[in-house]
Amino acid sequence: MRLVVIAVGRLKQGPERELAARYRARFEEMGRKLGFRGLSIHEIPESRARDAATRMAEESAAICAQIPEKSVLVVLDEGGKSMDSAAFARHLGSWRDRGIENTIFAIGGADGLSPELRRKAVVKLAFGAATWPHQMVRVMLLEQIYRAATILAGHPYHRA
Template sequence: MKLDVLAIGRLKAGPERDLVMRYAERLKGLGRGIGLDGPRLVELAESPARRDLDRKQEEARALVAEFREGYRLVLFDERGAALDSGQFAAMLGEWRDSGVPGASFVIGGADGLDPALRERAAKILAFGAMTLPHQLVRVLVLEQIYRAGTILSGHPYHRN
């Protein structure tokens, strides 16, 4: 199953980018043996629109252009459901085992995600009720996908 991480905004050089790349590389190495391919990392420019509604709609159009046919769409939003790491891994494993071709993990911009994207989502997840900077959310998403891979492979990285 192929994995995409789509994010509004570009990470500058620094510790957040270093962590994203570290988890992406770890996942590439681990994923081959357990049927996970990727991640494909896509950074999309923030909309220059003046109104937040217009920005969210423009960013949604850019995200939709990156969606791949048949992929499950997972949005990260502070109003989403909270899964523990084992539940998240089980979800990915179930999708993989049932022949889902891929999953796209979507991180919105500073104004959040357009409601039209919420309607298309297979899952809307949160890392808690607090608002987090999208740079840190990107790190958390990559770390949790990597952790899910370690859980699925029986690797000792995840300890209960």
């Protein structure tokens, strides 16, 4: 199974980008041994539309255009479900074991994701009740993906 993060906005040079790269590299190394075929990141440009609804619709349409068939869609949404790391790992392991070709993680821009895109999601995931900048959400997601791999591998990184 291939993991794909589709995110609105670019990570600029700085600590967030460095952390994202570190967790992605750690996952790539461990993930291959667990049957994952890689982790890619697609950055979608932020819409320049004047109103929030149009920006959200344009960004969500651009995300949808990047989602291959036979994919599981997970959206990062502040109204989503909080999930502990072990449950997250079980989801990834189950999708991998069922032969799902792609798991897509969608991170919206400042206005969020369209209701239509959120309805297509198998999982709506939140990192707590707080609202997080999309740059931080990307780093936290990549860390959780790496952590899930360590859980699936029985590696001591996750101690719970």
